[in-house]
Amino acid sequence: MARVQKIIPVNYTLHRNKKGVTADELFSRQHAELLQSAKVWMKETAQSGSVVAALVATVAYAAEYTVPGGTNQNGLPNLEHSPFFKAFAISITVSLILSLTSLGTFLNILRSPFEYKNFHHSLPFKLNLGFLLLFCSLLVSMLSFAATIVLLIHHQKIWSISLIYVVVAILPFSAFGLNHNRFYPVFFK
Template sequence: MYKEMQKQKSLLELTHLLVEKDHSWVESKKKMDGTISLVPSHDRGEEEEETRSIHKYTPLLMATSTGIAQIVEKVLQLHPQAAEAHDIDNQQNILHIAIKHRRLQIFKLVKKSKSLTLRMAMKNDRDGNTILHQAAYMRYYSANTQRVGGPALQLQEELRWMVRVEKIMPPHYITHHNHKGLTAEELFNSEHAKLLQSAQEWMKGTAQSCSTVAALVATVVYAAAYTAPGGYDSNGLPLLRDSAFFVTFAITNTVSLISSLASLVTFLSILTSPFEYQDFYRSLPFRLHLGFTLLFFSLVTNVLKGMPKRA
């Protein structure tokens, strides 16, 4: 652990030194706003083409696209003006790149400065795409980047990205059309059509399977309600009615029955949903998690119910 801590400390020191001496962002910023660089340039004429051919992105943009938030934060601390840099070929700034690569940590880092965020949000790339169009594209989408499982939850995370970006967009930019004549919403719908279909099938299959399990649990629990532990006396009353175990059995059996029926109703409500994009943003995932919770609670109480009986 000590060696690892020393390595991390050395890496942070090296990163600080490299970032402090790196001024590769100056060229792209100057070409964007036409300002004169205050950073000295050595042999710029013969090195410009060579530098451009080696790296398409500057280190800042490369760190943004790969999600290395520590380097991005360090660059912005030492060179705040570097935030205005952009990819020369595509005319995309770090906010564009963070959004299209789904780098949430860097997105939050940039969003801390409201004035900077507003300026960057008003920039369009070479194809006329706003930052909301970048959130709609799936070109750089990766389920591993999102770290969520299941097509339905992946689609929910994509919808969340649209909402996150829309909150920092100027209102009149939301309906902006790119050079292909598409708004961000239209682009999102076309880009995510296959994911929507997969999410619909996954959600339906999961809800059907879980509703079957919930129905079986409800059937077993309902039948158990007529079988009191210890049997009945000649008057038809439970022999253990005054026992604490019987009270526990009655309570857990009732709770299990209610939970299983509620779970069944929840999963059936999912199956009757229209399965549109807006349903996957909050409604369907919430009902799915609620159904799982109720079903799990029903199974747990059903097990607890059987313990006094076996005892």
């Protein structure tokens, strides 16, 4: 409907047909079933995304307080001066922030009014933003995992094994990212 409104003069949208119905009202009646199925799909998708975001936030929160390598008598991390420990600490914090932001975005979708105008720009943008933040959160948590593996193994001089762990950890999310890019053009036509 918005595409048609861009083409025709504004006063034409107020005209009524023989049954006394405007084009907007007719569009709403004819597409009521489509709107209902879109509401259900959007709610289910946002709920699924919020469950995953909550799980990632839970894991990131737990990992934030679990120190790799343990702590000394003063309660400070044993490996705190290692650059890999700093990479772990920063990446797990970023993962927690991104997953909580993603969760907030999905919850915002669930409480938004599901009207036609919202399906045109607002809801698809929020859904894509939520999934993008969730994907980035998962990717950063995998980088945190890789930093932890390197942190714990780097003294043993078996870099080939730690490289294999890093590749195996990041490979699933790379595959997901490549497949997920096909989803974006649907919303931005």
